[in-house]
Amino acid sequence: MEFFERVYRISNEDVEKLEEYFFDKQINNYYFYETKEGIFLVVVSEKKEFDFDFSFDIVEERVTSSDDWVKNLISRPFEFIEGVWIDPDFHDIKKGVVIKITPGLAFGTGLHDTTKLAASFLKEYLRPGMDVLDLGCGSGILSILSKKLGANRVLGVDNDPLAVESALENVKKNNEDVEIRESNLFKNIDGKYDLIVSNIIAEILIEALEDMPKYLKKDGIVILSGIIDSKLDLFKHLNIIEHRRKNEWNALVIKF
Template identity: 55%
Template sequence: MDDLLYGEYDYYIIDSSEGKFLAVVSPYMDDLSSLKNQLLEIGLSFVGTRESKPEDWLKNIITEPFEMIEDVWIDPLEHDLSHLKDKIVLRIPQGLAFGTGLHQTTKMSAMYLKRYLKPGMDVLDLGCGSGILGILAKKLGANRVLAVDNDPLAVEVAMENAERNKVDIEVRLSDLFSNVDGKFDIIVSNIIAEILVEMLKNAGNYLKEGGILILSGIILPKVNLFDQYNVIEKMVMDEWNALVIKI
């Protein structure tokens, strides 16, 4: 792919419910027909082009609603989804904070929340990004939901998304457990493996008896870092792992 996309281009892969897409970004307004022809020559289908301002091109990646996991839909904009009244709908714009519902690690975390969360449980979303998992937890019937992140932008976005979804969750700036109080039935954390390992050193202080951790964001070569823990369930999507751990 690097040899194909010569010139002043950036590119990235988008995974969505409609399939896998290659998105190519160029700062120039000139004709991209040559690049289009190269892509067609290797058997890729051409979807179309979109012009975006630098400050909002990320938000325009996906605009249509999609089913993130079974019975849980993501609406990037304010669509009329009244026909999905028996489904959970999360209104999450495709913005700058991680957690749009497209990535495998978010999907696996959501699947485990749906499987293990019982109404009335208390949930901590550690490294909340957009707040998507905390918002889902609340819509699944959680009692207290605390969502924390060490990135002020993520905290701001998560607060906005909580308001957008009309859910009552607490959102705080916190470096891991530094600004966390109380104990929880579930701690869900979708961050990189090395930070998850560090987090696990103190996680037991914030779990209720019988509580579990849902950990995602673990790339395959790093899964051995968790061998010493009581992993009760594991899920794999592509090169990513999600684990359910009891301490």
């Protein structure tokens, strides 16, 4: 399948707002690179013409294939966080926790800082036997990791049917007992959980926090990720147990 790449020249100040824009739109088919000539953004699309809400100078337009872009992007296993490996194919990995994820242009493959931050907190705070809710599960990577770390019940939900389809495929590939549902935040969620993890944009996290206590067991833990620097103040009123930052992204552990 052919894809269309458009290369833009941007400034260093544009990077943060672009990261937020793409995260908001759940777009993963982009990357930045820097040369002595400046900083560039590459956006990949299935369509030759695609909507983009910024007016940057176009440096180059070119045609690429899924093999060229997707498979070359993650063609071999990589260490996602310490002791946890992402395998885009079926390699024989003998160390740590291994999550098999189908490479694709959407829903995340473990490359984004927000996913790594959330996963690092899961590895620290999840205890075997916990019931876990992954709110906005995308590819299902955090749901699968929760189960591999010893969780009891794991429910992953997303409001995008394509994300749900992707997560179901990845759960099957990993042969894990993880339930995936379509749900707009808590609309289709039952039960209470020891741990809720949510890697979505800040404004939606704030909305979700209103109902979150109803779905937490006593002394439950919440992991929030996807908070860009400019939105961090929205969460300063919470009972923050731990805060981690990677580049311009933040993740929090909170208790109610």
